[in-house]
Amino acid sequence: MWDYTEKVMEHFQNPRNQGVIDEISEGERIVTGEVGSIACGDALKLYLKIDESTQTISDARFQTFGCASAIASSSALTELLKGVHVDDALKLSNKEIADYLGGLPEEKMHCSVMGQEALEAAIYTYKGIPLDTHEEDEGRVICTCFGITDAKIKRIVRENNLTTAEQVTNYVKAGGSCTSCLADIDDLIAEVVEGGGETVEVAAPTIAPNSPKQPLTNLQKMTLIQQVIAAEIRPILEADGGDVELFDVEGDRVKVILKGACGSCSSSLATLKYSVEARLRDRVAPTLTVESV
Numbered sequence: 001m002w003d004y005t006e007k008v009m010e011h012f013q014n015p016r017n018q019g020v021i022d023e024i025s026e027g028e029r030i031v032t033g034e035v036g037s038i039a040c041g042d043a044l045k046l047y048l049k050i051d052e053s054t055q056t057i058s059d060a061r062f063q064t065f066g067c068a069s070a071i072a073s074s075s076a077l078t079e080l081l082k083g084v085h086v087d088d089a090l091k092l093s094n095k096e097i098a099d100y101l102g103g104l105p106e107e108k109m110h111c112s113v114m115g116q117e118a119l120e121a122a123i124y125t126y127k128g129i130p131l132d133t134h135e136e137d138e139g140r141v142i143c144t145c146f147g148i149t150d151a152k153i154k155r156i157v158r159e160n161n162l163t164t165a166e167q168v169t170n171y172v173k174a175g176g177s178c179t180s181c182l183a184d185i186d187d188l189i190a191e192v193v194e195g196g197g198e199t200v201e202v203a204a205p206t207i208a209p210n211s212p213k214q215p216l217t218n219l220q221k222m223t224l225i226q227q228v229i230a231a232e233i234r235p236i237l238e239a240d241g242g243d244v245e246l247f248d249v250e251g252d253r254v255k256v257i258l259k260g261a262c263g264s265c266s267s268s269l270a271t272l273k274y275s276v277e278a279r280l281r282d283r284v285a286p287t288l289t290v291e292s293v
Contacts, residue, residue, distance in 0.1 A: 007100075015072070031122045033125065044114050045063045046060065047122075056085050059082065062074040069111040074115055077115040077118075090119070094116040095159070173223065225288075233276055255290075272292060
């Protein structure tokens with residue numbers, strides 16, 4: 001299992017501020033910021049209640065689809081935002097979200113980045129700044145699988161002192177699906193390092209993207225598993241009043257949480273083996289095993 005801190009597990013098991021904001025008083029305004037998609041494996045919708053007289057965030061809530069780190073990061077984000085002026089909130093970095101939790105495994109840092117992006121989207125909406133004018137949307141798309149531009153990759157590299165394409169994948173998922181953009185990501189990292197006068201040593205370029213023998217990284221595997229669960233497994237279980245949520249992936253061990261009718265069903269073991277494990281073995285990797293936590 002990932003080496004999660006106690007605070008990550010606490011916020012995953014007992015998330016703060018989960019849900020929507022639908023009540024306001026005079027002089028308050030609700031804005032939302034939404035990033036990701038279930039098809040890509042992670043999605044977050046952030047709700048902010050803002051006191052317009054002081055421009056401070058009086059309440060923050062969230063709805064998220066994702067792993068334990070996504071839930072914990074979203075919970076931490078909402079706690080960090082309460083009582084904060086919108087201009088100060090806009091300065092919040094993904095590193096501060098991770099630090100609040102006592103750190104995240106590097107392979108899970110994309111969850112903290114997702115929180116930062118949802119926050120930016122919400123405050124841009126509040127300030128009336130069109131999202132399509134964000135500087136990151138004006139760049140050249142490097143990762144077509146996740147729609148990640150060169151500007152966004154460069155910002156993440158600068159802010160987090162990244163030196164390898166694998167780290168970029170861990171932070172923003174770029175290169176985490178088909179891997180064809182990994183060489184371009186290496187070039188962008190070198191650009192940032194050279195342009196900033198850094199002395200950081202850049203790791204050797206990633207070798208042989210798209211090679212059929214190249215094993216999936218854990219993030220690639222998790223992304224594919226999330227996609228299969230959302231598109232093929234969950235609709236079948238929901239038809240019988242059940243559901244399944246991905247908890248974690250450790251090598252070939254897939255840990256899930258059975259919910260609804262599946263959680264209390266005497267045939268839950270059969271559900272794991274025939275409805276979940278068999279489908280994931282067919283769609284992702286034949287070596288996967290699924291267990292309930």
